[in-house]
Amino acid sequence: xxxxxxxxxxxxxxxxxxxxxxxxxxxxxxxxxxxxxxxxxxxxxxxxxxxxxxxxxxxxxxxxxxxxxxxxxxxxxxxxxxxxxxxxxxxxxxxxxxxxxxxxxxxxxxxxxxxxxxxxxxxxxxxxxxxxxxxxxxxxxxxxxxxxxxxxxxxxxxxxxxxxxxxxxxxxxxxxxxxxxxxxxxxxxxxxxxxxxxxxxxxxxxxxxxxxxxxxxxxxxxxxxxxxxxxxxxxxxxxxxxxxxxxxxxxxxxxxxxxxxxxxxxxxxxxxxxxxxxxxxxxxxxxxxxxxxxxxxxxxxxxxx
Amino acid sequence: xxxxxxxxxxxxxxxxxxxxxxxxxxxxxxxxxxxxxxxxxxxxxxxxxxxxxxxxxxxxxxxxxxxxxxxxxxxxxxxxxxxxxxxxxxxxxxxxxxxxxxxxxxxxxxxxxxxxxxxxxxxxxxxxxxxxxxxxxxxxxxxxxxxxxxxxxxxxxxxxxxxxxxxxxxxxxxxxxxxxxxxxxxxxxxxxxxxxxxxxxxxxxxxxxxxxxxxxxxxxxxxxxxxxxxxxxxxxxxxxxxxxxxxxxxxxxxxxxxxxxxxxxxxxxxxxxxxxxxxxxxxxxxxxxxxxxxxxxxxxxxxxx
Numbered sequence: 001x002x003x004x005x006x007x008x009x010x011x012x013x014x015x016x017x018x019x020x021x022x023x024x025x026x027x028x029x030x031x032x033x034x035x036x037x038x039x040x041x042x043x044x045x046x047x048x049x050x051x052x053x054x055x056x057x058x059x060x061x062x063x064x065x066x067x068x069x070x071x072x073x074x075x076x077x078x079x080x081x082x083x084x085x086x087x088x089x090x091x092x093x094x095x096x097x098x099x100x101x102x103x104x105x106x107x108x109x110x111x112x113x114x115x116x117x118x119x120x121x122x123x124x125x126x127x128x129x130x131x132x133x134x135x136x137x138x139x140x141x142x143x144x145x146x147x148x149x150x151x152x153x154x155x156x157x158x159x160x161x162x163x164x165x166x167x168x169x170x171x172x173x174x175x176x177x178x179x180x181x182x183x184x185x186x187x188x189x190x191x192x193x194x195x196x197x198x199x200x201x202x203x204x205x206x207x208x209x210x211x212x213x214x215x216x217x218x219x220x221x222x223x224x225x226x227x228x229x230x231x232x233x234x235x236x237x238x239x240x241x242x243x244x245x246x247x248x249x250x251x252x253x254x255x256x257x258x259x260x261x262x263x264x265x266x267x268x269x270x271x272x273x274x275x276x277x278x279x280x281x282x283x284x285x286x287x288x289x290x291x292x293x294x295x296x297x298x299x300x301x302x303x304x305x
Numbered sequence: 306x307x308x309x310x311x312x313x314x315x316x317x318x319x320x321x322x323x324x325x326x327x328x329x330x331x332x333x334x335x336x337x338x339x340x341x342x343x344x345x346x347x348x349x350x351x352x353x354x355x356x357x358x359x360x361x362x363x364x365x366x367x368x369x370x371x372x373x374x375x376x377x378x379x380x381x382x383x384x385x386x387x388x389x390x391x392x393x394x395x396x397x398x399x400x401x402x403x404x405x406x407x408x409x410x411x412x413x414x415x416x417x418x419x420x421x422x423x424x425x426x427x428x429x430x431x432x433x434x435x436x437x438x439x440x441x442x443x444x445x446x447x448x449x450x451x452x453x454x455x456x457x458x459x460x461x462x463x464x465x466x467x468x469x470x471x472x473x474x475x476x477x478x479x480x481x482x483x484x485x486x487x488x489x490x491x492x493x494x495x496x497x498x499x500x501x502x503x504x505x506x507x508x509x510x511x512x513x514x515x516x517x518x519x520x521x522x523x524x525x526x527x528x529x530x531x532x533x534x535x536x537x538x539x540x541x542x543x544x545x546x547x548x549x550x551x552x553x554x555x556x557x558x559x560x561x562x563x564x565x566x567x568x569x570x571x572x573x574x575x576x577x578x579x580x581x582x583x584x585x586x587x588x589x590x591x592x593x594x595x596x597x598x599x600x601x602x603x604x605x606x607x608x609x610x
Contacts, residue, residue, distance in 0.1 A: 003411055005408075005409045005410075005414055006408060037434060038398065038434035040450065042347050042348060042353060042452055043349070043350075046348045048450070050398070050434060051400070052436050054402050054404065054446065058440065095356070099361050100310050103309050104309060105309060105310075106309060106313045108310070109310055113322060129340075129356060129357065131359055134361070136361070136362065136363040137440065137442045139440065141357070143400055147347055
């Protein structure tokens with residue numbers, strides 16, 4: 001265990017990354033590592049939003065049960081979800097890398113491409129490029145590119161003490177879907193939730209255009225951890241209260257790709273009118289680093305398991 | 306073999322991809338799959354150039370001999386090389402995905418990050434984001450983002466019959482480096498050529514600003530295959546003549562990341578003045594699909610080997 005990545009942990013590794021890359025002061029860089037996506041200034045009045053997310057055999061899926069067309073959907077959506085988590089962002093294209101063993105059934109690749117093609121249409125977002133490699137294990141990596149007005153970007157680090165922590169989107173169902181798939185189930189709403197999370201572009205746009213949210217993140221690492229990240233990045237504490245939250249499984253299991261955001265108490269009524277499906281998750285406090293109902297962990301990518 | 310990706314081959318898979326994604330007519334998409342990088346119109350007078358390239362354990366390197374810091378260099382440079390192969394492009398940022406097993410030595414990750422950090426400085430190109438996954442085999446995926454004036458983009462598909470096919474950059478040395486690494490050698494110019502290919506930004510800029518090249522590609526899949534691709538994309542044939550080419554190994558082994566481009570005969574003298582290190586590789590002909598010295602293959606990513 002000593003000297004391994006698992007012993008360093010994702011948190012340790014991320015803090016190393018931020019130390020190395022977090023303070024980059026490159027002309028044109030608006031927002032570097034540490035949020036849902038990067039933001040670059042490419043032309044006056046317009047920013048580029050870019051994010052990358054992966055699916056790896058053995059970690060996110062097994063070839064014994066995976067439906068590769070639906071993995072194409074999942075890869076597309078988890079990436080678009082990171083764009084939506086930046087606020088009022090319009091997706092402009094995706095780039096895809098895929099690695100397959102040489103003896104992989106060709107259906108794996110053709111199904112995967114069909115899945116990408118389906119979602120390129122559904123989300124009006126073209127596949128603009130990519131890369132194919134031979135690889136001993138299947139892996140997929142996607143970069144999603146979006147465009148936004150600079151004022152429509154909502155960060156993680158800008159919540160205020162007293163803000164209402166708010167959520168949108170289903171909770172826990174996708175993780176139930178993963179359990180079901182491992183148990184041999186191939187259909188049903190949980191499996192669908194796992195394969196086809198819905199990027200929350202419309203709510204994110206409403207939040208950005210109405211200036212309703214002071215901070216925003218997606219909940220893909222679990223609800224409590226997402227709240228902890230918003231609090232930490234904003235230099236605050238948080239108190240969670242899930243009594244009003246529509247939970248369909250473990251809300252901290254991740255995989256859901258809904259949104260978590262903060263709302264000034266004075267804007268709460270306006271928020272409820274604009275997004276009636278939003279639910280209250282808790283409250284930001286000024287007690288930095290302190291929390292009620294917050295996790296010690298969440299999903300640690302490098303935990304030995 | 307039947308029904309596997311190896312039997313379909315990279316060419317078969319690529320033609321499927323172009324069929325699915327090659328004719329996307331999305332507003333804002335200037336150039337989709339099939340060139341060294343994608344080109345998107347993001348704001349008036351300015352295009353975004355984006356490309357993705359990967360390194361996978363077992364295919365591009367083995368953990369038994371890999372120097373992860375230098376793999377960081379290689380990943381950075383093979384991606385920047387794809388930007389340079391689009392003409393006068395200024396890199397604006399990279400996004401990196403890395404997948405490691407949980408029991409991987411943490412040095413693999415810290416060395417890799419140091420390599421990225423080195424090259425972020427060398428090429429004044431910030432690491433703007435990324436993603437970490439657990440994965441049974443190590444993989445790295447990078448997206449490089451660049452900006453350009455629309456008129457400074459040089460495509461693959463715009464060569465003319467009669468053009469002089471021209472190359473720049475070392476040939477064959479990087480593949481010798483890979484052989485050396487597999488044989489236990491860890492230093493020397495060949496190993497350096499393998500780990501640290503040099504993106505040809507300066508020559509590419511000269512070509513773009515001087516309007517010296519009618520088409521442009523990088524030679525990472527081997528010299529002959531790159532020429533074949535330029536000819537094919539331009540609806541031409543090609544005759545190769547390597548008598549004047551400074552070859553240090555097998556020029557068709559790939560990994561070199563130099564440039565191959567075409568020059569109108571009337572511009573040849575100007576090209577030689579601007580880039581004295583350029584060498585003549587052959588000539589484009591109007592005999593579509595016919596070639597002399599052209600490959601049947603080149604590097605086929607999905608050949609069973």
